[in-house]
Amino acid sequence: MPRTVDTGPQHPAPSPPETRTAVDTASPEYLANREAALARLAELDAEHAKAIGGGGPKYVDRHRGRGKLLARERIELLIDPDTPFLELSPLAAWGSDYPVGASMVTGIGVIEGTECLITANDPTVRGGASNPWTLKKALRANEIAFANRLPVVSLVESGGADLPSQKEIFIPGGALFRDLTRLSAAGIPTVAVVFGNSTAGGAYIPGMSDHVVMVRERSKVFLGGPPLVKMATGEESDDESLGGAQMHARTSGLADYFAVDEPDALRTARRIVARLGWRKQGPAPRQNPVPPRCAEEELLGLVPGDLRTPFDPREVIARVVDGSVFDEFKPLYGPSLATGWAELHGYPVGILANAQGVLFSAESQKAAQFIQLANQRDIPLLFLHNTTGYMVGREYEQGGIIKHGAMMINAVANSRVPHISVLLGASYGAGHYGMCGRAFEPRFLFAWPSAKSAVMGPAQLAGVLSIVARQSAAAQGRPYDEEADAGLRAMVEQQIESESLPMFLSGRLYDDGVIDPRDTRTVLGLCLSAIHSAPVEGARGGFGVFRM
CATH class of the missing domain: 1.20.5 (Single alpha-helices involved in coiled-coils or other helix-helix interfaces)
Known part of the structure; x- marks a missing residue:
């Protein structure tokens, strides 16, 4: 399990109130919703299969024929046995001219008890070359590592930039180098394990990492390969003398560890992480949390196929949080936004969930107060989206909907506790912003297959x-x-x-993944655990001017 800090004796969990649910799992409406959800999940699985398939059978077989492991196989050997891997942005590049997955796997996994951000080039897709979506995916991974203080382990095998698309990669691609140096400067360890080519700009990935592992007769790290050296200087050279693992281990000193094969390299990486002595800086969760008393399987039938039909987010909350216990804040005021306190896998959370779609002035003011309270108590916030936006019309404009909506957006923008967003249904207009959409930098943002945003x-x-x-x-x-x-x-x-649609938005990395509703509790638990690798501290004032 990931390491946590000792926060001393814990108070016993509060006695749970009786859980009430209005869900009739035998009703025609519920069954229709469930069937629609299963159909969307089947479509999602087909797209995920494309990412897992990499460059296709021909290139997968060629890679295996060279005695090499696939990207996900490397990750499986790297992380602790029987621990989950939270894959991020698996649909990157969906709908573009590039393969789904963007020739890279990124995610969070536990290595020797330490949660790490892991990236792995997929060499079956154009030799692992980076296209514009690979760059966006890698930058998002670095952003997550930095915000949550997660050590970074890069499994490298890439020929560098996909040259035909260099105009979209070269200029912004420098941010990858910047990120590695800033992570190191912040005391967040970076480890590079080189399995094959890491050439041209890619040579700086091991060059800027804190720890470097190379594999005998496999790793090739050089700024320019033999053809480029011949053209530029007239010098004759070969891969091994120019940038092989043995040369870098014995002569240049770039390789800190010399592995005999891929499994040995992954064992070495695990030992490096074990020796980091990494400790979480956030408070530990409550031990032995109680699972929800309402079945997670029932989440499949809660969201109507027509998002104009409202649904009660409290039914979602009851199937996600510990013991199905949700202590609602201001339940009679601003009722189209449910706010309240809960625990999830032992971690306290404040929840904001759209109940009727539209945000009015009362809901906006309630949200601003609730966000301030969460910051006062250093409690992370979970936003569950199903909103068509802020209410329009003469009565509401005269009632101050602009300034009240701005108050909520102000509170979200200047809140300092970690935020997680999940798009359940609609997420339209400025309501997307007020509920902490991507532009407001939630630590993580996921979508259900039923979600829509525009x-x-x-x-x-x-x-x-x-x-x-x-x-x-x-x-x-x-x-x-x-x-x-x-x-x-x-x-x-x-x-x-x-x-x-969520696949379109996920392909552009506007979320961190489209998830099965039944996995929501697990995904959120993994995110909360990762978040607590860093200190969890709220804003103490500094919210700017609230227009009253």
């Missing part, structure tokens, strides 16, 4: 464009083409619908 719903957006076009035609005194309008609305709705 400026607004497809029908609303198409309707707005139609109204604007109709008004423009009237202002110019020309007749309005109703047939063309219908076609435009249908086209816009289809476009926005496709661009709102």
